Amino acid sequence: MRCLDNKIEANTVNNDESSTDGSNLLHENYLKLNKIAEGLLKDRYSYMKLKAPGFMDLVIEKIWNNRISLSHYYEQNGDLMSDPDVELIVDKEKETLKAATFQQDNLGIYQEAYQGGDTLVDDYLANELNNFVSQWLNNISMQGHIPYKAYYAEGVMGDQYEVDFDDKGNEIVPEIEDDEEMEM
Numbered sequence: 338m339r340c341l342d343n344k345i346e347a348n349t350v351n352n353d354e355s356s357t358d359g360s361n362l363l364h365e366n367y368l369k370l371n372k373i374a375e376g377l378l379k380d381r382y383s384y385m386k387l388k389a390p391g392f393m394d395l396v397i398e399k400i401w402n403n404r405i406s407l408s409h410y411y412e413q414n415g416d417l418m419s420d421p422d423v424e425l426i427v428d429k430e431k432e433t434l435k436a437a438t439f440q441q442d443n444l445g446i447y448q449e450a451y452q453g454g455d456t457l458v459d460d461y462l463a464n465e466l467n468n469f470v471s472q473w474l475n476n477i478s479m480q481g482h483i484p485y486k487a488y489y490a491e492g493v494m495g496d497q498y499e500v501d502f503d504d505k506g507n508e509i510v511p512e513i514e515d516d517e518e519m520e521m
Contacts, residue, residue, distance in 0.1 A: 362467055363433035369474035370407075370425075370434055373397075373482065376508070377405065378427065382500065383490040387482035393420065395482050399490070403427050404437070407470075418442040423470060426455060436466035484508075 367378075374397045376382040387395040393409040400406055408422040424438040437451040450463035457463060483506025488498050494511065501509040 362471060363435055364431075366434040366467065366470050366474060367427070367432045369471070369478065370397075373474065373477060374484075376484075376487065378429070380490050381493055382487045384486075384488040385484050386486040387477075387484050387506070389480040389482040392480050392482070395477060400424065403429075407473075413443070423466065423473075425470070426451065434470070436463065436470045439466050439469070 371378050373387070373395075374382075374385055377385050377397055377399060383399045385397045387397070389395075393411060396406070396408045396410060398406050398408075403426055405425050405427060406422055407425060409420045410417045410422075411420055412418070419440050419442045422438075422440040422442075423436050426435040426437050427433075428435075435451070437449065439448045439450075440446065448459075448462055448466070450457065450459045450466055452458050484500075484502050485506065487500035487502070487508075489500060497511060501511075503509055
C-alpha cells in the first residue's frame, strides 16, 4: 500500500470479478472475513486476537451492532499505533462487508468513506478502501493467522468471558455441568 495525497492506492479488482456497484466485492470481502473470524461474524465472540509467526497480531473487535474494526497494532513510546485500523460495516443479511474508515497512525492518516452511521460521503474512497480490504484479507489468510485470544459475546457462555484456544486456533469449549451433576 502506498499513500499519495492522503489517498490509498490499493490493488484494484478486475471488472470481471465485481459488479459496477462493487456488490460482488463486498460479498467476497464478507466471505473472506468469515473464513478468518466466523465466530465474530456469527456473534459468538465480541473480540478476537489472531497471530501468525513473523507478522503483527491481528485484532478484530465488534464496535457496535453492525460495525467491527480490523487492526494491526504496534507499540511506540508506550502508545498503541494502528498499522492500519479499518472500521467495517457488516450486513449479515446480504453478507456484505463495506470499509467505512481507514486509520494509519504512523502516517497521521484518518479517512472516512461513511459518516454518521451508513451515510456514504466519498464514493471514490469507499471503492479504494474496499479494494484495500480485499487485498488485506487475502494477505491475512495467506499469512496463516489463527486465533489465540477472544472474548465471548454477552450471554454466550454465561459468566465466562475469555475463550481458550489450542495451538492450532481451535476453540476449547468449556464443559458445562448439567443441573443434575451439580446437585450430586
